[in-house]
Amino acid sequence: MDNVATAEHTDFEENTIAHTSDMGHSTATVSRDVRKTVGDIEAENPRMICRGVNVHYGDKHAIKDVSVDLGKNEVLAMIGPSGCGKSTFLRCLNRMNDTIDDCHVTGSISIDEQDIYDKSMDVVPLRAQVGMVFQKPNPFPKSIYDNIAYGPRIHGLVEDKEELDHLVEGSLRKAGLWAEVSDRLAQPGTGLSGGQQQRLCIARTIAVSPEVILMDEPCSALDPIATAKVEELIDELRENYTIAIVTHSMQQAARVSQRTAYFHLGDLIEVGSTEQIFNMPRHQLTEDYITGRFG
């Protein structure tokens, strides 16, 4: 494909130029302004609402005035070149950034009309409500059973052993891992393969019945087959949960998500339906990124 932005238009920050793309499939207007997000930041049925979120690491301005919704039963994919702030933004959504000393978050992020950065908000239930799966599978050095049971135990979700057994089995089933591990629940979770470990971590997150699940490059440490399984799982989970997934694989974003957000150097450049973003990007930077010219 030919590049529409040739050398004479490198000054993205300056202006918003309307011009026609010659990519054949689109006649949409291409924006070049990085300060204003292109596309519809609002979801039809929002579960989490972020408005004007800024994140600083000490002096470094890592997230700049980002506003976006996470819709119910919808997978939002966050893409962008590395270092653009995808993880940082994701970690704002369950206040994981609290664990970093010099990280400072402003703006509003709310779930059920409740601002999660409000003083009255307790992070313990918040993190049960908004669960997280990490880049590198990180099972605890405990048995498979105890890995799953950990969350329900600390949140006091179960009354007795029987109920806990039930919950563990249910979570493992939802994560599609039950058949593989049902006869070895007492063995250490660290002994599983990478893909199994990641599904174990997903099961562990599901076990505390979250409403939102955040995933930070959940497949980047997995082989293609394990990746396919996790993607399948994400698609199934969408029925019951709201999901935000950071990924560096555009194919993955295209396969699993309904909406896609493109980040660039801390700015949210464009949000829209995944189909539109990949077929008809409306911002020059998005187009450059998905056509592989940048990133």
Next chain:
Amino acid sequence: MQATFLLIVLLALSAVGYYLGHHRSLAVSGGRISHLHSLPTYYGFYTVLWCGIPALVLFALWMALQGTLITHLVISGLPADIQALPSTELHLFLNNIQNMVSGNIVSGDITETMNNAAAHYKSLHSISGLLLTVLMLVLAIGGILWARKNIVPERRARNIVEKTVTVMLVLCSTVAIFTTLGIILSVLFESIRFFQQVPITDFIFGVNWSPQTAMREDQVGSSGAFGAIPLFVGTMLISMIAMTVAVPIGLMAAIYLSEYASSTVRAIAKPLLEILAGIPTVVYGFFAALTVAPFIRDLGDSVGLQVASESALAAGLVMGIMIIPFVSSLSDDVINAVPQSLRDGAYGLGATRSETIRQVIIPAALPGIVGGVLLAVSRAIGETMIVVMAAGLASNLTMNPLEAVTTVTVQIVTLLTGDQEFDSAKTLAAFALGLMLFTVTLVLNIIALSFVRKYREQYE
């Protein structure tokens, strides 16, 4: 004096050799380094090796053999009647001559023969010195010339230098190993001599420790008792008290430093804590004996408890304080080595900080912590100075921390200080105690290291 001078000269020659070798390699390559097998530096070192090693070997051999050789020559130059003396007297005579030469006090009168012998000794010594100087210079300069002649572009100087360096490194590590081996063997042999005099079962299972041996056959009350149990019980008691102090405090400090403290606090507090480890044990010792022990005694008095003025408690408490930095810095290391991803996992599920620490971090770090604690225990068992000063000498078989007890190390010290004959059961007992102590700490260290290793494997 002369030896130092020779070594300095050799060093200077080596420097010259380096320069010559370096220069020569450039000359033979016509200034193009790419024609050489190795970089010019290696040709420099190659020359240094040829200059230094043969001369050094000669020097070492000379130093080792010169004494015996000169003595031999002096003896053979003595009048026949003196040569015929029994070896002990001959030895005394030679000693006197050496004293005369070095200007020390001589026992007995100075005779004509002694004067002659001393002069002989002196002249032999200076001849030997001169000869050594000449030979070393010849070897060093010859080495340089030989190496210089050998420098051609194809000479694999790098390989030769690297190999020599490897050999030297191996030699150095062998020295350490052989020293350890030597210590073990000497302790072992002396212990065997002890066990020939005192049955090993009496030593290991005996409950009385009173290491007296008879000076004269007919002495009263002189039969010694060498039961080591009171000493080991004392050692265990004090170590246990020390660990009761050190483990909780050290571990908590480590948890605070690695999980709670901000980086500024950490940067200040950690070195401060480690200063504790740098205080000489003697200082801890008199702190224990002069401050802590009287304090505990007074405290005991005020609540009506009988506390000995030297008590296991005082020594144990102070030793515990001394060991805190061991426990804390080792635990701090292993806690820090627990991957951040595990913490994230726990926090991501909504665990609080203390839940994360108790349920995820500590279990994950446990093998490493246990290893650190075991190392600290072996340190406590081997500690001497504090217990010598604060725990007393009475070999009570007791578990009461308020009484005076004695430890293995204290007894070794008391057995060997002062003028002692080295073949009585009393002094040999020290070696047997040392052997036991060594075995115990060795086993502890092996267990500790295997724990630590297992822990490392888990996160690699």
